[in-house]
Amino acid sequence: MSNEGPDWWNPDLRNNVIELADDSYPNEFIGLFVLQKARDRSVGIKSLAAQTVRQSADDFFVSPQAVINAAYAVEATNGILLGTVHSHPRGRNSFFSDADGALRWWGDWHLLCVMTADTYDWDFVWGTVKTDK
Numbered sequence: 001m002s003n004e005g006p007d008w009w010n011p012d013l014r015n016n017v018i019e020l021a022d023d024s025y026p027n028e029f030i031g032l033f034v035l036q037k038a039r040d041r042s043v044g045i046k047s048l049a050a051q052t053v054r055q056s057a058d059d060f061f062v063s064p065q066a067v068i069n070a071a072y073a074v075e076a077t078n079g080i081l082l083g084t085v086h087s088h089p090r091g092r093n094s095f096f097s098d099a100d101g102a103l104r105w106w107g108d109w110h111l112l113c114v115m116t117a118d119t120y121d122w123d124f125v126w127g128t129v130k131t132d133k
Helices: 011-024 063-076 100-107
Strands: 032-036 042-047 052-054 061-063 079-089 109-115 121-128
Touching: 011 032, 011 042, 011 079, 011 109, 011 121, 032 063, 042 063, 061 063, 063 079, 063 100, 079 100
Parallel strands: 079 109
Antiparallel strands: 032 042, 032 079, 052 061, 109 121
């Protein structure tokens, strides 16, 4: 894991992630980083926040079918999945949990957005298929 992101990570994407995390708080959000090759080769986020369901005070779940449907929607628009992003709004884990591991199959890059307990800001931790195992 690292604080260094991929080449396509930029201030606009960072702001989008923060906005999604803030809008979903106190729940987690999950999203897919998508390269829009059919348009201007920009990178955007396909949010799965609406499908996130609270299981208990500290656990969240997104339907595997929702992720599959989102991936098909990306493919239908000639997009390319670059990676995933999700938040840990309670700031307890600044590492990828075992449950987060399934996200690694949806792209090479994975961003964990963690709320800091002292400042209530978001910290970012990057992982790749090779480093977050």
